Each structure stands twice: as structure tokens, then as C-alpha cells.
Amino acid sequence: MDEETKVIARQAHANQTVYFRSLHEARLLDARAVVQTSLLINGAAATAILAFLSSMSQGAPARHIPKAFIWSLGLFGAGVFCAACMAVMAYMTNHRYAEAIGAKKPTWEHPFVAETADSIRHDVHARVAHGFGYAFAALTLAFFLAGIIVAAVGFTKLH
Secondary structure, eight states: OOOOHHHHHHHHHHHHHHHHHHHHHHHHHHHHHHHHHHHHHHHHHHHHHHHHHHHHHTOOOOOOHHHHHHHHHHHHHHHHHHHHHHHHHHHHHHHHHHHHHSEEOOOSSSEEEEEEHHHHHOOOOOOHHHHHHHHHHEEOOOEEHHHHHHHHHHTTTOO
């Protein structure tokens, strides 16, 4: 192999590392924002329902509280749980993708890195965790929307 190809290969190896680090950092920031937002909207909704129920019961005779409010709290709680699971999946996804990149073998032929059995295994695990992360994200949003709808039903049943 000539010296010029070795220089190009070394630069390709360095570029892959820089690209991976910047992509990884961006993914982490995006994942953190999604998880925080999911936790915030579900947690805030549950807190708002609890505050409403608390204010409803103060200084007034005991009222019948529609079960829809209890169900909405459960739905918002399930949304918080799914958001926490989504955070775990985001961590596992990033960890496995990083391991997949780290397990690739530098070579002297284009594209200057080669898959290994470990890199393929880590990539498969990352893709599975990534899929579960999307599923938990969808469930988080679904539980939030269901909680809002059920709470709205509860408000219609107040006397």
C-alpha cells in the first residue's frame, strides 16, 4: 500500500471518530429533551389534577369525585413510567451504538473500517433498543392524550 493511501486512511479513521462524537452528542441532547418533555407534560398534568381535586375538597361538604379523575391520574402516571422507560432505552441505544462504532476494525482499504461480529451484534441490540424507545415515546404521548380526554370527561360529570 502506498503512503498516500495510508494518509487518506488515517484521515478517514479520524473523521469517523469526529463524526461519531458529534452525532452522539446531538443524539444525547435530543433524547434528553424528549424524555424531559415527556416527564414534564405527564407529571404536570397529574399535579394539576391533584391540585384541582385538593381545592375541590377544601371547605366544602364531601363531593362525589368522578372516577374519571382517578383514571386520568393513572394514565398520567403510566405516561411518566413510559417516559422513564424511554430514558433507559435512549441510554441503551446510545451505549450500544457507541460500542458498535468502537468494535469496528480499522482497515487500509476503502471505506477504511470494517464490520466485526461484535460491531454487528452491538448494532442489532442498538436497533432493538431504539425501536423500544420509539414505542415508549408513542405510549407516553398516548397515555397523556388519553389522560386529558378522561379528565375532560370527569369535568363534564361535576355537579
